[in-house]
Amino acid sequence: MPSAQTAKAQPTVDELIAVLKRTALPTVVCEGDDDLIVYRRLEDQLRHLGVSVLSAGGRENVLQIFNRRSEIPSSVRLAFIADRDTWINTAVPAAYVSPLLCLTSGYSIENDVIADGKLESLLVGAEVSTYKEQLELFLEWYALALSRHLTNPSDPIAYHPKYVLNSKERPSLMALRFGETYPTIMRETLSTKYGTLVRGKSLLLLLLHNLNTRDGLPRYTDKALLEIVAANPGELLTKITNAVASVFAP
Known part of the structure; x- marks a missing residue:
């Protein structure tokens, strides 16, 4: 017998389409639970619609x-x-260029939240230099991982930053494959625009790793930061809201 704690099963695409066929409400289809933390605010902002x-x-x-x-x-x-997603590194396929499909400005909603909330400014003192050092090490791996991923999507780019920074794991992660050269130009591009081009969940986890080392101070969570910024949206979150509003405008 399933436990009462068993997570609710996610409806299939067919089931979701069946729900949408019956709805009378203007509906925004978004990705998942973390996204809902942000987009429930959109519901409130567009309640007049x-x-x-x-x-x-x-x-x-x-x-x-x-x-x-x-x-x-x-x-x-x-x-x-x-x-x-990685369309930020390539281009949006023509089939998905549509006013009905609103895309984040950066790689993911986490990128837009980090930018709107200026979350890196939460770091103080020595945390700033430590974060920057770890970020550079992470980007060194991410450039290599991304170059592989864009050729073969089964190559991962979603490793936790702590795994990437682990001194025992890093040599194998950074080892070049036969005939492979390190993507120096991609690395330089990512360094310049990492806030937009690099997977936002990874950036947020790296930021939290540095914020939550403070003795005697409150600990942050990714969900809490998403909600705090969503409650006071900046330019990028507002851009998404406006794009959705334009779809449903009378």
């Missing part, structure tokens, strides 16, 4: 529903929000 937000359980599900939107009656008003 009666907007509802639906979690699809991941980016691929959002894109699948977007691709199958013709199965949903045209009377159902829909907008979609997704992380730009």
Whole structure:
């Protein structure tokens, strides 16, 4: 018998489409639970339009529903929000360039939150230099991992920063494969625009790793920072809200 603590199963894409076929509300389809922390605020900001937000359980599900939107009656008003993901490093495919699909300005919603909230400014004193040193080490690996990932998506870019920085793991992570050269130009580009181009969840985890080393001071969580910034959105979160509003505007 399943435990009462068992997590609720995520509906399938088919089930989500069935729900959307029956709704009478203007609906925003977004990725997942962390995104909802931000986008529930969007619901409040657009309450005059009666907007509802639906979690699809991941980016691929959002894109699948977007691709199958013709199965949903045209009377159902829909907008979609997704992380730009590695399209930030390449380009948005033509099939996904649409006013109905609102993409984050940076790699993910975490990038936009970090920028809007100026979260790096939470670091003080020696934390700043330690964070920058760790960031440079992380970017050195990320450039190599990303160059591989863009060729073969099964190559991971989502390792936890603490794993990447671990002195025992790092030599194997940084070892070049046969015939491979280190992507120096990509590394330089990432260093210049890491806040936009690098996976935001990784950046937020690295920031938290440095913020939460303070003795006697409150500890931060990623979800708390997302909610704090969402409550006082800056330019990038406002841009998403405005893009959604334009879809549903009378």
